[in-house]
Amino acid sequence: MSQFTLNLLVITASFALYIGIAIYCRAKSTAEFYAANRGVGPVMNGMATAADWMSAASFISMAGLIAFTGYDNSTYLMGWTGGYVLLALLLAPYLRKFGKFTVPEFIGDRFYSPTARIIGVICLLIVSITYVIGQMTGVGVTFSRYLEVSNATGLWIGAGLVFCYAVLGGMKGITYTQVAQYVVLIIAYTIPAVFISLQLTGNFLPPLGLFGTHEGSGVAFLAQLDGLVTDLGFRAYTEHHNSTLDMVLFTMALMIGTAGLPHVIIRFFTVPKVSDARKSAGWALVFIALLYTVAPAVGSMARFNLTATMWPGAEQGETFSQPAVSLADIETSEDLAWMRNWQTTGLLNWEDKNGDGLIQYYNDGAAAQATALAAARTSGDQAAIDTAQAAYDARLAETHAALPGAPAVEQNWAGNELTTVNNDIMVLANPEIANLPGWVIAIVAAGGLAAALSTAAGLLLAISGAVSHDLIKGTLRPNISEKGELMAARVSMAASILVATLLGLNPPGFAAQTVALAFGLAASSIFPVLMMGIFSKRVGKEGAIAGMIAGMLSTILYIFAYKGWFFVAGTNMFPDTPDAWLFGISPASFGTIGAVINFAVAFGVSAVSQRPPAHVQELVESIRVPRGAGGAVAH
Amino acid sequence: MSDRQSSNAYWQANLRIIYICLAIWALVSYGFGIILRPLLSGISVGGTDLGFWFAQQGSILCFIALIFFYTWRMNRLDAEHGVDE
Numbered sequence: 001m002s003q004f005t006l007n008l009l010v011i012t013a014s015f016a017l018y019i020g021i022a023i024y025c026r027a028k029s030t031a032e033f034y035a036a037n038r039g040v041g042p043v044m045n046g047m048a049t050a051a052d053w054m055s056a057a058s059f060i061s062m063a064g065l066i067a068f069t070g071y072d073n074s075t076y077l078m079g080w081t082g083g084y085v086l087l088a089l090l091l092a093p094y095l096r097k098f099g100k101f102t103v104p105e106f107i108g109d110r111f112y113s114p115t116a117r118i119i120g121v122i123c124l125l126i127v128s129i130t131y132v133i134g135q136m137t138g139v140g141v142t143f144s145r146y147l148e149v150s151n152a153t154g155l156w157i158g159a160g161l162v163f164c165y166a167v168l169g170g171m172k173g174i175t176y177t178q179v180a181q182y183v184v185l186i187i188a189y190t191i192p193a194v195f196i197s198l199q200l201t202g203n204f205l206p207p208l209g210l211f212g213t214h215e216g217s218g219v220a221f222l223a224q225l226d227g228l229v230t231d232l233g234f235r236a237y238t239e240h241h242n243s244t245l246d247m248v249l250f251t252m253a254l255m256i257g258t259a260g261l262p263h264v265i266i267r268f269f270t271v272p273k274v275s276d277a278r279k280s281a282g283w284a285l286v287f288i289a290l291l292y293t294v295a296p297a298v299g300s301m302a303r304f305n306l307t308a309t310m311w312p313g314a315e316q317g318e319t320f321s322q323p324a325v326s327l328a329d330i331e332t333s334e335d336l337a338w339m340r341n342w343q344t345t346g347l348l349n350w351e352d353k354n355g356d357g358l359i360q361y362y363n364d365g366a367a368a369q370a371t372a373l374a375a376a377r378t379s380g381d382q383a384a385i386d387t388a389q390a391a392y393d394a395r396l397a398e399t400h401a402a403l404p405g406a407p408a409v410e411q412n413w414a415g416n417e418l419t420t421v422n423n424d425i426m427v428l429a430n431p432e433i434a435n436l437p438g439w440v441i442a443i444v445a446a447g448g449l450a451a452a453l454s455t456a457a458g459l460l461l462a463i464s465g466a467v468s469h470d471l472i473k474g475t476l477r478p479n480i481s482e483k484g485e486l487m488a489a490r491v492s493m494a495a496s497i498l499v500a501t502l503l504g505l506n507p508p509g510f511a512a513q514t515v516a517l518a519f520g521l522a523a524s525s526i527f528p529v530l531m532m533g534i535f536s537k538r539v540g541k542e543g544a545i546a547g548m549i550a551g552m553l554s555t556i557l558y559i560f561a562y563k564g565w566f567f568v569a570g571t572n573m574f575p576d577t578p579d580a581w582l583f584g585i586s587p588a589s590f591g592t593i594g595a596v597i598n599f600a601v602a603f604g605v606s607a608v609s610q611r612p613p614a615h616v617q618e619l620v621e622s623i624r625v626p627r628g629a630g631g632a633v634a635h
Numbered sequence: 636m637s638d639r640q641s642s643n644a645y646w647q648a649n650l651r652i653i654y655i656c657l658a659i660w661a662l663v664s665y666g667f668g669i670i671l672r673p674l675l676s677g678i679s680v681g682g683t684d685l686g687f688w689f690a691q692q693g694s695i696l697c698f699i700a701l702i703f704f705y706t707w708r709m710n711r712l713d714a715e716h717g718v719d720e
Contacts, residue, residue, distance in 0.1 A: 071687055071690065071691075074668065074687075074690035074691050077690070077691055077694075077695065078664045078668055078690060078694050078695070081694070081695045081698050082660060082664050082694065082698055084698060084702060085656070085657075085660045085698050085701050085702055088702045088705060088706070089653050089656055089657065089702075089705055090653070093709075207692055210681070210691070210692075211680055211681025211682065211683075211688065212681060213681075219682070220681050220682025220683075221681070221682060222681060222682035222683045222687075223682035223683070224682070226682075226683075238682075238683040238684075238687050240669075240672065244669060244670065247669050248665055248669055248670070251664065251665065251669070252665075273720050274720060275706070275709070275710055275713065275719070275720065278702070278705065278706040278709060279706050281702055282699065282702035282703045282706055285698060285699050285702060286699055289695050289696070289698075289699055292695055293692050293695055293696075296691040296692065621642065624642070624645075624646055624649075625642055625645065625718040626713055626718055626719060626720055627713075627717075627718040627719065627720060628720075
């Protein structure tokens with residue numbers, strides 16, 4: 001059986017399972033559609049939350065980002081897990097006690113204002129749709145590779161599938177479907193990691209293998225990796241390079257963004273008791289940590305294997321003891337078929353620039369000069385081409401002279417010849433790079449899709465809840481029938497899938513980076529208003545409304561200024577580079593500043609406006625104690 | 636009135652536990668993982684240093700422990716103040 005057929009078979013089987021569960025548990029009433037009758041226990045709920053939470057960003061993208069950056073991208077690991085501590089301590093138990101269905105509903109009641117509720121809905125929609133774009137990016141990458149179609153076709157197929165079971169299922173279907181998806185994705189993530197960890201370090205537990213010894217050379221694995229990448233002119237893997245301030249702010253944005261994500265918070269409305277809400281957050285983190293402690297091992301080992309593929313000598317620990325991989329091997333060898341497969345997606349490419357029949361992969365440090373040269377060539381001005389060529393050659397000579405022990409000069413290297421390596425392909429290509437059996441590759445494909453689709457479905461549920469329950473039933477047309485409400489929910493799901501897919505065709509970054517922007521937006525708008533709603537009796541509707549608007553607007557403007565208006569490439573006002581960022585704060589980190597602005601504005605405005613009325617003060621008192629948490633009431 | 640006082644004491648106790656947990660939360664991630672990493676650079680762990688371990692694994696394990704500690708402590712506190720479900 002060919003790899004293609006095998007992939008298709010495993011992917012189809014996994015989908016049949018999810019859709020089967022969704023149909024079996026089809027939602028019959030609105031209460032079931034949103035919150036599954038609160039019959040879901042903490043362990044199951046934790047597992048479903050983990051599937052909901054771990055998206056294409058975690059599964060497909062994150063290890064790739066860690067692989068190519070190393071220590072600096074530990075921010076993703078800490079940020080996306082630390083948020084659960086905030087959820088368990090600061091939000092989940094109180095929102096469960098409150099006992100309604102959606103996040104905007106809490107905002108509307110606590111701040112006694114339909115306007116606050118509508119602004120909550122708008123914030124939720126912006127956050128969730130940005131997040132869905134990131135998922136669609138991941139779905140596009142996966143389908144394009146495994147169905148051997150273009151990225152755009154892959155995206156549309158994925159969109160159709162998400163639509164089918166999110167719309168049919170509702171929450172109850174999704175809860176059990178997501179438990180199944182968690183199982184598939186965790187198996188898919190860990191099996192190749194175990195194999196690769198065994199190959200490289202002899203330890204079958206990847207988190208231990210990461211800090212273990214490299215089999216080929218007998219040196220500590222991370223030290224070996226550091227040596228290998230610095231030989232090739234890259235920055236040491238374990239060292240800290242970027243700004244400490246930006247690292248702290250980015251981690252914080254991811255953490256408080258996690259705690260402010262509506263589709264995660266909604267999960268804690270479905271547990272039977274307040275104490276279960278706390279426990280649920282703990283279980284969710286346990287299931288998430290299973291993947292998150294493996295991810296840094298996957299990242300570092302993928303980086304090692306990729307580099308060792310390009311420089312076969314690295315297997316034994318001597319980078320330059322053998323020549324670089326040959327072009328003939330890449331084009332014909334059975335072991336390197338994965339390179340040719342990925343080349344067709346356009347996410348991996350190479351070019352024998354110096355015509356020596358070998359593909360030299362290293363950091364030539366001349367990316368900026370190469371771009372300038374290409375621009376000069378398109379302009380056709382000979383003088384400009386000559387100047388750009390000279391600058392490019394000078395930069396290359398500089399890099400080559402600085403490479404420690406590299407035979408760059410005598411072998412006449414002419415720049416990095418592995419011209420494209422998309423970060424997002426690392427996890428999916430990992431089993432192929434390590435020559436693992438075909439069924440492992442097929443399972444990874446199914447796992448990547450499970451991750452992307454489960455999150456997309458959870459987000460769509462949050463979106464449809466906000467539109468049908470908060471916007472239409474709660475404010476615009478309170479008399480709408482239950483049937484009409486369900487209809488509105490489904491229509492809004494379809495509309496959001498369409499918007500996200502269209503925007504996903506030109507995503508503002510790798511899957512994890514797009515998702516990180518969604519976290520910044522959640523951090524700046526939803527988290528602060530929920531915190532103040534629970535921990536302050538002084539902040540009233542004026543403060544909350546002003547705070548949400550200030551936090552969301554400042555963050556979204558900062559992001560658009562660097563990433564382009566509505567992420568349309570070329571419409572950005574400033575270049576998206578560390579030098580151009582305000583105080584070196586990246587757009588993805590700005591959510592933390594947005595949250596500070598939100599808090600400051602809210603407290604400032606509250607100081608000069610009226611205290612919240614007595615019944616709201618009592619509401620705050622009541623959500624602070626667990627006793628008396630009944631089932632949810634819809635209205 | 637005594638009800639109000641009791642719930643006030645409960646809330647203050649809850650806040651105290653939250654502060655302690657959040658201090659540890661910040662120490663293992665922002666502290667050991669990022670800002671204090673240079674101070675821990677002397678302690679080597681598998682080819683790198685302790686700060687790297689905290690950033691990539693240690694902090695996550697601490698987070699799990701913190702949530703379960705908080706859950707256990709709060710269940711006791713709920714019972715002590717008679718506000719459990």
